[in-house]
Amino acid sequence: MRWLLFIAFYLLIDIYAYQALRSLNRSWWVTIIYILISAAVIGNFIYQWQSAGGGFFSAIGFAFGIVLAFLLAKIVIVLFLFGEDITRFFIGVFKAFSGSGYSAPGRRKFVSQIALGLAAIPFVSVLYGMFKGKYDFRVLNYTLHFEDLPDAFDGYRIAQISDVHSGSFDNHEKVSYGIDLLNKQEADVVFFTGDLVNNMATEMNDWKSLFSTIKAKDGVYSILGNHDYGDYVDWSSAEAKAQNLDKLKATHAEMGWDLLLNEHRYLEKNGEKIAVIGVENWGGGHFKKAGDLDLAGKNVADKDFKILLSHDPSHWQEKVKQHNKFYHLTLSGHTHGMQFGIEIPGFIKWSPAKYRYKNWAGIYQENERYINVNRGFGYLAFPGRVGIWPEISVIELRKGKASA
Structure with a gap:
């Protein structure tokens, strides 16, 4: 029909x-x-x-x-x-x-x-x-201020990519350029916020060695996105679907990425630390809700400075920003900015994505908490980008109040 x-x-x-x-x-x-x-x-x-x-x-x-x-x-x-x-x-x-x-x-x-x-x-x-546009990688720099940021992390640099969707790629040289650009930022840590593939773990076979070259002093941490679970494939059996997810999880490890599945880690520097919490996908509407924020943040102290990795920004809007445990910064992706829109800094920021997601691209602040919605490294369905370019986010953490 x-x-x-x-x-x-x-x-x-x-x-x-x-x-x-x-x-x-x-x-x-x-x-x-x-x-x-x-x-x-x-x-x-x-x-x-x-x-x-x-x-x-x-x-x-x-x-x-x-x-x-x-x-x-x-x-x-x-x-x-x-x-x-x-x-x-x-x-x-x-x-x-x-x-x-x-x-x-x-x-x-x-x-x-x-x-x-x-x-x-x-x-x-x-x-x-x-x-051309689908590989026109852009580095977007942000500086965020927090009064309770540990002193040792003043000036700490975070790089974020999201939504690789490796099954869509068709140009090894262009993707390699994007990864080189990411490494050139010399960030202290790299976060990947979900959707490594479109559907199948095998999509990473030709790209695994390339993405394993992503390096940072404090490591690469990752989470799953809605596409990573294989929910959009008619599998021959439940076992085949489960094996696909297991293979994808193993791929993260093979690339040297620390995959967080409703769990947390600590980044330590000069005797101080910040918590990195990673949840499985939690999406608004019909999207998978496998994320368990309480489980992931269990044993993380209220006083700890916290960075949350959560693929879908709907999670921040519906759960995180008012959660009783204060999550200072959330990093998400998912929307791609719909890969179509108009952005002229200081003048206009528009995409059809705004009619579906309140937080669809860039930095937002509510309740003294921040979220960055990365526009995505790759692309899906429409094999291109118009006005919303593939993004590498670089966020510098600073202690204190932002100057007026």
Whole structure:
């Protein structure tokens, strides 16, 4: 049923958008080429989806990206043509009531030309995001002040990455560049906040050696995200699913990462310490709620300075920020910023993600507690990023109050 609805929607948009082209050129060759391209785009997507068994890997992702590029462009055209058709309709109605009979004016070529020109913007943007934007790694630096930060950790530097989704990667050189960029930050510690794979542990086979080169003086700590449990695969048995998760956990260890499963560790420096608490995935809505904050923080003293690793920022919004145990800083990911948006520092920060998540990208503060939502290192489904670039977060901890 969903396929029928999707195809019906695509065809409706496709036919409507064709009117703009037809008003500029009525050659039957143009019509044939238009039909062939449209059929190839949607046909390839359906074929790749069926071949992939519903999973998102590079081939299906690329097919989806091409569909999205054409669909967004055609939606822009449809919006213009629909606006013009409404105008034409009311002009025709006015003529009918004025006694000259109903007669709507013909479609104006310049409107179609404008529509086609503007449609090129989302089309080119999506293609740019697919071929360049998805590996356009950015380092985002933050400084956070805490009055109760242990003196030894004043100036301590944290690096965070999230949402690798290794099953989507298709360029070893570009991913290697991102990891080199991370290592060049020379952070004291590195935190990974979940979704190492799309679904299967085997997705890391070609990337394990590369990600094992991530190093920091105080180590690399990691947690699981919703995709790491294999919940989106039709496994042959419960045992096969459990084996997949065990293999993924072993992969963290093989890379030298300390995977926290509802547990905690301490970072120590000059006789002082801060607690690192890692929970399994706890997501809002239908997402898995395997995270146990009370278990993970058991035996952590109230006076300890605490950093919480929790994949889904919904956890912070619904549980953490008002928890009776004060978690100073939470590090999350999950949203990807929907891999699409507009960010101009100091002017605008927008993504469709804001309508789903209150905390969707960057630093937020409530109840004197902070959360950083990393925009993600990799990508999922749409094989690209437009305006929301892959991120390496670097957070410097400072003791005292922030200057006004």
